[in-house]
Amino acid sequence: MADTVEHFTAIYQRACERKGGEAALKALISKPLPPAKLAQLPDSLLLAELTKKVFQSGFVWRVVRQKWPGFCELFFDFDIEKVLLLSDEMLEQKAADPRIIRNLNKVFTIRDNALMIFDVQQQEVQQKVQQEQQSFARFVADWPTENIIGLWAYLKKHGARLGGNTGPYALRAIGKDTFLLTQEIEGYLRAYNVFDGGINSQRSLKQIQQQFNLWQQQSGLSLQEVSQIVALSCGENHVGMQR
Template sequence: MSDDDLDRLMAAPGIVRNAAKLRSVGGNAAFFSDLARSHGSVAAWILTFPAGRYMELVRELKMRGDRLGGKTGQLLLRRMGVPSLICSDDVVKALIAADVVSKAPSSARDFAAVQAALDRWQAETGFDLTRISRILALSVG
């Protein structure tokens, strides 16, 4: 995207006027195109990560995508229909209260601890990650 393209988009009504977010579109388009070429589709790649590897998928989006870390990648997955945990402030509070993590998950160790808790809760309840995420979010306040 040229500087002129960016300036035009920054002035367009109805678009988030954040240059870093707008610049990420090209990088993510290339990332998703590569996934589609190598796996047949982005969805096919996502399906290689079952629920027991959800946090690994989140880390892959964070590392390989452009601005797809944190809640952005999680929200993308949820909007695609993938059962997803979203580490909102309330979910993080619930994870802390459950002694899963001591802060918002950011390290490989944190992600492994969250995945272990998700696996345990799924086995206990039979609920998918979206339902567990919503229960966690509503359990604090």
């Protein structure tokens, strides 16, 4: 990690100046859900958000939003058990329905990611002596944020099409505390030589995680807040403009 990386106080002050003051900056910053609330979310909601981000990846987000009611209707509001009962033939039929975005490979990820969620449920039940209700939401909520890249890796390995920025964006959408590697943040990190390889290599991700952990210690803020403030402190962000 580079010794010249700014203290978070300097980043925060610059973001305030660029956005028109501290009050204006705070109005642009959102916070993650508390882990206790995240753990209570239904797994159907998590599967829905994973699906939404898979379909938004490389596509016009507005179109995905417009067709989202069709997704909910065709996939039983993302009920995990019902989705897992869908055969390949059923998925092929649904992938041809004009109510959704007709992409067969991405449609198959819905069942694949439902299986990942179901597998976590079963693993957690087996590991618990007390049979309290377990869920994928609790699994995500309990994951330590100081190793959030480990959760990214888990989604990439065990899920479908959740690599790159798709998994992190899905986590942000459901309320899990995570930083994002936006263009602004990548540009900042490269300018200060926080990492020196490909941004998605394990070595680079560990270096980036270490830097965000340091900023979090310096600021007392969540990774999500730190991430947004860093992004708003550089690049093309100016007064009155959001990312």
